[in-house]
Amino acid sequence: MKGRVTLATVASSAGVSVATVSKVLNGRSDVSRETRARVQEVLQKHGYVGRRPEPVTRATVELFYQGVLNSYSVEVIQGVIEAGSAAGVDVVVSSHPHSKHARGNSRAAGWIREMIAADRRAVIGITSDLTDADLAALSRARVPLVVVDPVDIPQPDVTSVGSTNFAGGMAATQHLLGLGHRRIAYLGGPPTSGCNQARVSGFRNAMDAAGVPVPHEYVWLREFLYDDGLAGGAALLDLPDRPSAIFAGSDEVALGAMEAARARGLRVPEDLSVVGFDDTQVARLASPPLTTVKQPLREMGAVALRTALQLAAGEKVDSHHVELATTLIIRESATAPSRLFSVAAS
Template identity: 40%
Template structure:
């Protein structure tokens, strides 16, 4: 025992084992030379080999853990899955075409309506260690993105909720041009009292569609009545609520633009509840062109988002990054298209 009462190190205790790099430094040789010795390869000079072996015998050798290999999967993350709308299914179909071609498995996740991954779900993602992640209408915090970067798990955003950073690849649709085209269609039919039930202003797509609406009205020289601009969530019930309020105005709109098809379906319900008809009394415009748009009566005039193509593009980007390839561009915006059906017509009396 020492005077302080502590036991002195035993003379039989071995120092901590060394890594290949530490052995190479002590032997004044390259790491590759040490690697050849520990792996039993013959092409090392006898004296060098003996020097390395003496160091290993004296200190021991600690094998470094290899980084965990990534699973042969692509994780497709939605803020929520709504099978009835068709939004998710269109994107899934596009992603699956790419993953199948590359023999990768597709894993689906949802964030229970949240736009940002919660810590518990994110820890599970790190544990699953997919080859790539595609986040649809959702995303990650800066700290989460950094953790994914360190683990070499590439991330691609599809239909991003906000302005994506230049470091994060993304695929979106022409929301501004779609809003412009939709409003122009109503203006060309002769409408001037055009209302919009816009989506949440914190979402990039909703802001862009509203800006497109405003631009079309401005270009046509038609003042925008602030009472005709309504903020909402992208849900059916909000379409009903806001359309009922619009139709109760002393000078109601002759056309209402719902910023997604779900809102437009709600607008249909509100029009029916007030004893009016689409499009005889009120024209209705949507945005997305999901499958139910063709089923309502009359079929919905809307702006088609190329959701399947967006899924394919996002998956192709994720696979390329997983293979260590660089992307020709980090941000891809696909064109939207006006689909004219039976829900829009000239205003009554024209």
């Protein structure tokens, strides 16, 4: 048969009404089994293609991450995507929110125009360093923003999600102190990072409470990546009085420090104890498995998504900053210091 097959064509071939064919196509139950089978046979025979259904419009949320994707960010992104799926919301992931070549208000305005044109319900940023112009543009456009672990200390009216970094820093340090270590170094992320500042503060608080001084060179700050742990670990382990333990601000940094130790013929944990932060997959795959402070990273992403939707719906949130609890996970990368360090500390 030439030309487009219509409902009338199918109805005529099957010996039924157009209404009956429509009922079969829509899955209605008020059609006999025999009639349904006959209509379906004719539909298949003629290769009937109905009208394209109207597209289903789903709410979308923009999720952006600035910097190199790592084990930490992948866990948070997974949490956002899973929560979005459960809420019936599409999550669009981008590496950064706007062109790095633009500057100031024009950059922010261009980004917001893109958000409005794409009908984004809200924006979620991971460790983002948004400018005042970005924040002002989002506010003017009334596009809700939720930031996970902001690089800078968030403004009071910027909603953010993090973890109990101070408590986690204390727990990691107290664990090493409890094992008998006194030469404990901190190897962490950017000095301006809010979560890093909290972890350093927890580290120093635990050391002060134990009456153990921290030499200036025992605190080494750069980024939260493997290469930074490798460089920082090398710097710490090449000191004349090298540490017996390193508390790393992320699991990737911890693995870098472990590799720096291996390259110097040092064993973990016999010659150097290492504790990380995050409890990403790399912590479980490390050799030896890494003792670390667990952040509920996927739950942080899920909370960020749910909070963003609350704000988009005009609902009030209980707090502009949510902190989820951290937990120390003890594995095999930390043990009591060797006799050499025990004698030196006595």
